[in-house]
Amino acid sequence: xxxxxxxxxxxxxxxxxxxxxxxxxxxxxxxxxxxxxxxxxxxxxxxxxxxxxxxxxxxxxxxxxxxxxxxxxxxxxxxxxxxxxxxxxxxxxxxxxxxxxxxxxxxxxxxxxxxxxxxxxxxxxxxxxxxxxxxxxxxxxxxxxxxxxxxxxxxxxxxxxxxxxxxxxxxxxxxxxxxxxxxxxxxxxxxxxxxxxxxxxxxxxxxxxxxxxxxxxxxxxxxxxxxxxxxxxxxxxxxxxxxxxxxxxxxxxxxxxxxxxxxxxxxxxxxxxxxxxxxxxxxxxxxxxxxxxxxxxxxxxxxxxxxxxxxxxxxxxxxxxxxxxxxxxxxxxxxxxxxxxxxxxxxxxxxxxxxxxxxxxxxxxxxxxxxxxxxxxxxxxxxxxxxxxxxxxxxxx
Amino acid sequence: xxxxxxxxxxxxxxxxxxxxxxxxxxxxxxxxxxxxxxxxxxxxxxxxxxxxxxxxxxxxxxxxxxxxxxxxxxxxxxxxxxxxxxxxxxxxxxxxxxxxxxxxxxxxxxxxxxxxxxxxxxxxxxxxxxxxxxxxxxxxxxxxxxxxxxxxxxxxxxxxxxxxxxxxxxxxxxxxxxxxxxxxxxxxxxxxxxxxxxxxxxxxxxxxxxxxxxxxxxxxxxxxxxxxxxxxxxxxxxxxxxxxxxxxxxxxxxxxxxxxxxxxxxxxxx
Numbered sequence: 001x002x003x004x005x006x007x008x009x010x011x012x013x014x015x016x017x018x019x020x021x022x023x024x025x026x027x028x029x030x031x032x033x034x035x036x037x038x039x040x041x042x043x044x045x046x047x048x049x050x051x052x053x054x055x056x057x058x059x060x061x062x063x064x065x066x067x068x069x070x071x072x073x074x075x076x077x078x079x080x081x082x083x084x085x086x087x088x089x090x091x092x093x094x095x096x097x098x099x100x101x102x103x104x105x106x107x108x109x110x111x112x113x114x115x116x117x118x119x120x121x122x123x124x125x126x127x128x129x130x131x132x133x134x135x136x137x138x139x140x141x142x143x144x145x146x147x148x149x150x151x152x153x154x155x156x157x158x159x160x161x162x163x164x165x166x167x168x169x170x171x172x173x174x175x176x177x178x179x180x181x182x183x184x185x186x187x188x189x190x191x192x193x194x195x196x197x198x199x200x201x202x203x204x205x206x207x208x209x210x211x212x213x214x215x216x217x218x219x220x221x222x223x224x225x226x227x228x229x230x231x232x233x234x235x236x237x238x239x240x241x242x243x244x245x246x247x248x249x250x251x252x253x254x255x256x257x258x259x260x261x262x263x264x265x266x267x268x269x270x271x272x273x274x275x276x277x278x279x280x281x282x283x284x285x286x287x288x289x290x291x292x293x294x295x296x297x298x299x300x301x302x303x304x305x306x307x308x309x310x311x312x313x314x315x316x317x318x319x320x321x322x323x324x325x326x327x328x329x330x331x332x333x334x335x336x337x338x339x340x341x342x343x344x345x346x347x348x349x350x351x352x353x354x355x356x357x358x359x360x361x362x363x364x365x366x367x368x369x370x371x372x373x374x375x376x377x378x379x380x381x382x383x384x385x386x387x388x389x390x391x392x393x394x395x396x397x
Numbered sequence: 398x399x400x401x402x403x404x405x406x407x408x409x410x411x412x413x414x415x416x417x418x419x420x421x422x423x424x425x426x427x428x429x430x431x432x433x434x435x436x437x438x439x440x441x442x443x444x445x446x447x448x449x450x451x452x453x454x455x456x457x458x459x460x461x462x463x464x465x466x467x468x469x470x471x472x473x474x475x476x477x478x479x480x481x482x483x484x485x486x487x488x489x490x491x492x493x494x495x496x497x498x499x500x501x502x503x504x505x506x507x508x509x510x511x512x513x514x515x516x517x518x519x520x521x522x523x524x525x526x527x528x529x530x531x532x533x534x535x536x537x538x539x540x541x542x543x544x545x546x547x548x549x550x551x552x553x554x555x556x557x558x559x560x561x562x563x564x565x566x567x568x569x570x571x572x573x574x575x576x577x578x579x580x581x582x583x584x585x586x587x588x589x590x591x592x593x594x595x596x597x598x599x600x601x602x603x604x605x606x607x608x609x610x611x612x613x614x615x616x617x618x619x620x621x622x623x624x625x626x627x628x629x630x631x632x633x634x635x636x637x638x639x640x641x642x643x644x645x646x647x648x649x650x651x652x653x654x655x656x657x658x659x660x661x662x663x664x665x666x667x
Contacts (some may be wrong), residue, residue, distance in 0.1 A: 078667060140665040218667070226666055227571045271664055275573075283570045286577050290563065338560065344567035354664065 021049040022119050023097035025071060025088055026107070028055050033108035037115075038063055040108075044116035051095045069095065078219040079166050080104065082182035083191035089179035092172060099123045100175050104166030105219040114213030118169040127209035129201045130169030133161045135215045138367040139271060139358065145371045146353050147234055147325060154322075154378035155241060155385075156202040157252035160210050163198045164233070166219060170197075177204050194236040203247050210258065230350060231343035238332040245333075249386050254379065271362075273355040277311055280355070283348030290345045294331040299323050306352060316356035318377035324349055325378070326385040334392055449526025453519035460515025468508040475500035540600075547596045554592025558585045576625060583622040590614045 022045055026037060034056055041050065047065030060068045072087060080102060092100050099122035101115065114132065121130035134141075144162060152163040170178065177200055185193040201208045221229050241248065284307045292300060302320040309315075328346050332339060361367045475481070481498045520542070562585035569577030594611035597603050603610075 137665075142664065142666050144667075218665075220665070220667055229667065279571075279573055282573060282575065282577070286566060286570050286581075290567070338563070341563050341567055344571060347571050354666075358664070 021051050021095065021097045022099045022101060022123060023051045023053065023088075023092050023095055024101045024103065024119075025084075025091065026052065026054040026056075026103050027077070027105045029105060029108065031056070031058060033106075034058060035062075036108035037103065037110075038066070040110070040112035040115050042066065044112045045119060051097060053091055067095075078105070078221045079164055079194060080168065081191065082185040082193045082195055085175070085178040085182040085195055086186060086191075088170070089175045092175055098172050100168075100170040100172075102168045102170065106217040107167060109215065109217040110167065111214050114211070114216075117211045117213065118167065121209045121211060122169040122171050125171075126207070127169075128171040128174040128204075128206035129197055129208045131160050131162065131165050131198065131208060131210050132167050132213040132216070133210050134165070134213060134218065136218065138361060140218065142354050142357070143230060143233060143350070146321070146350060146357070146374070148237060149371065150322070150375040150378040151237060151241065151325065151329075152196075152198055153254065153375045154382050155248040156199050156244075157254045158198050158202060158208060159255055159257060160198050160208060163196060164194070167213075167216075168197060171206075174201060174204075174206055177201075177206075194233065196237065196240045199240055199244055203244055227344065227347055230347055231340070234346065235332075235339065235343050238329055241329060242333050245389065249389065271358050273314070273358050274311060276351040276355040277314060280348045280352040281307060283345075287345055287348065290337065290341065293336055294342065294345070295324065295327050299327065303349075311355075312359070314352075314355055314359050316353050318374045319381065321353050321356075321374060322377040322381045323384070326381060326388075329385065330388050330392065333389065446523070446526050449523040452522035452526070456519035456522060457512070457515040460511045460518070464508040464511025464515075467511060468504040471507055472500060472504040475503060543600055547599045550596050550599060551592060554588060554595070558588035558592065561585070561588055579625065580622065583618055583625075587615065587618050587622075590618065 024041055026034065029037070034054065038052065041052065042063060047063070050065075051067045051069060052063075053069045053071040055071045060066070069091065071091065077084075084102065088100050088102055091097075099119060101119050101122075103110070103115075110132075118130045118132060121127045141162070144164065148163050149161055152158055152160065174197070178195055178197060181195055181200055182191075182193075185191060185195075198208060223229060284303060288300075291303070295303075299320060302317065306314065306316060324346075328342060331337065331342055336342070337345075357367070357370060360370050480500050480503075484499050562581045565584045566577055566581035569580050574580065590611060594607060594615075597607040597611075
């Protein structure tokens with residue numbers, strides 16, 4: 001995508017800048033999607049204080065009152081990267097905005113009320129970080145449900161359901177903090193690195209607000225290889241947890257849930273879990289040597305039981321999964337084996353969890369309730385992680 | 398021995414003339430002379446290389462002490478300038494991170510560099526004294542240095558073999574290849590055979606026999622792996638090529654409804 005010329009901003013008079021404005025940064029998108037997002041924005045906010053940054057070329061005359069600024073052309077990404085946060089903070093400073101709304105690819109599927117809620121949460125000063133809670137299908141966002149959400153909840157005491165949301169509302173303070181964190185990556189040529197806004201907000205003591213935004217068409221990675229993406233996302237979260245160890249080791253109280261666990265209807269058709277079970281069984285027969293370097297005997301025994309379980313009865317205990325993730329996190333920290341190998345060895349176990357999750361939901365359990373149970377198991381097992389983090393050589397049955 | 402035999406032959410015509418104890422005494426005298434000369438030569442050599450041995454240990458001790466001093470100074474200096482904090486701030490979550498703190502790593506590294514320097518200086522001092530003392534060209538020392546090199550080769554080869562074997566094993570398992578272990582073992586032995594050949598070549602053992610054996614073994618393993626992979630993963634390669642063609646067709650676009658992974662259309666991992 002090509003950025004529009006600077007003439008777009010030149011057409012707007014300087015007097016149009018409003019100090020209390022909202023800066024909306026849009027990802028590259030098709031013209032019809034852009035029109036849809038702009039219509040939603042126009043219906044949600046007063047256009048006088050609105051500044052919209054987009055890398056796409058279009059005619060701004062259709063949206064009188066809205067000030068458009070060109071943003072740098074980037075590749076559409078399925079999540080926000082370090083460079084995006086640096087860019088957002090720079091633009092906010094240049095345009096004297098006091099709140100930033102970052103909208104990822106596919107944001108045209110968001111309702112206008114969702115955009116209004118996210119923006120107003122920051123503009124009303126009720127939060128420094130506004131995070132959406134998407135209403136996704138039962139079998140979507142499974143890495144988030146299996147690893148990202150439970151780990152973030154257990155360690156950073158946050159109930160935010162989508163820690164790696166592609167849409168965010170940021171106050172100027174939060175944007176500054178994220179830009180600072182992103183600068184460290186940019187300094188080492190890692191502009192494409194992932195940032196974890198929830199963890200940063202928790203560390204800074206900022207208020208985070210989660211808002212129900214309804215359904216959304218979530219962008220997917222262009223790279224379809226789950227092995228590469230899972231390793232990249234999990235590795236990034238593990239590294240962030242490692243860097244913030246002094247913070248999360250202290251006991252923290254989890255805020256009360258926002259409401260009852262939402263009911264997400266299970267998918268009608270039974271998913272074919274056979275390939276995932278085959279992958280797990282193949283890994284069990286081949287990766288024993290590597291798993292035994294990372295996992296304690298108790299977990300290996302649990303995996304052995306799973307190995308001999310039939311497909312329909314395949315259930316991974318929540319406690320076992322929590323222990324597996326914690327042990328991999330510990331091995332990541334201790335560099336027990338090469339980190340690339342470690343994250344590669346986690347993939348078949350994750351597939352086993354997915355197969356188990358699908359089996360549980362097919363049997364009638366509310367998927368959200370199962371994910372909450374998994375997150376609770378992570379919380380309950382946190383003392384184990386803290387203990388082994390501090391004393392890794394202690395006896396571990 | 399030839400001298401002794403010659404003496405015996407020269408004295409053979411007179412053997413009936415004198416008593417037999419005279420011959421025995423002559424043999425014992427020659428043996429004693431030979432032993433004395435041999436002992437003298439070894440003792441002379443030892444006395445000649447003794448300064449070299451002492452120089453080796455003195456150089457090692459001095460450089461170890463210097464290394465300890467430099468290490469301690471570096472450790473304190475880096476802690477004073479908060480080097481670890483600076484590095485932690487600047488490196489982000491880079492993949493390459495030391496298991497211990499960077500300042501400890503630098504201090505330890507400087508210590509071992511000094512020890513290595515002491516070893517090199519000590520060995521060269523020993524080498525100089527040995528070369529001047531030894532009257533015959535005995536290739537003991539060069540062989541020893543070759544042995545050290547060979548040990549390093551062996552260690553490096555074993556580490557690389559293990560790393561590659563694990564990489565291949567995990568990659569093959571995640572690619573759902575049934576013969577993952579076989580492939581991993583093949584790669585491991587490929588590297589180990591290569592290492593063994595390099596070690597033997599470095600030690601100059603075996604000559605052409607080692608080269609031939611290596612060629613046959615290496616070629617055999619490669620052929621076996623090629624046959625196994627070629628016959629066993631035709632489907633995988635065709636699938637991979639197909640997905641590559643599909644991806645190149647939609648370059649730069651982030652799909653919102655991704656192609657299914659693991660054969661299930663309704664499962665979305667992200």
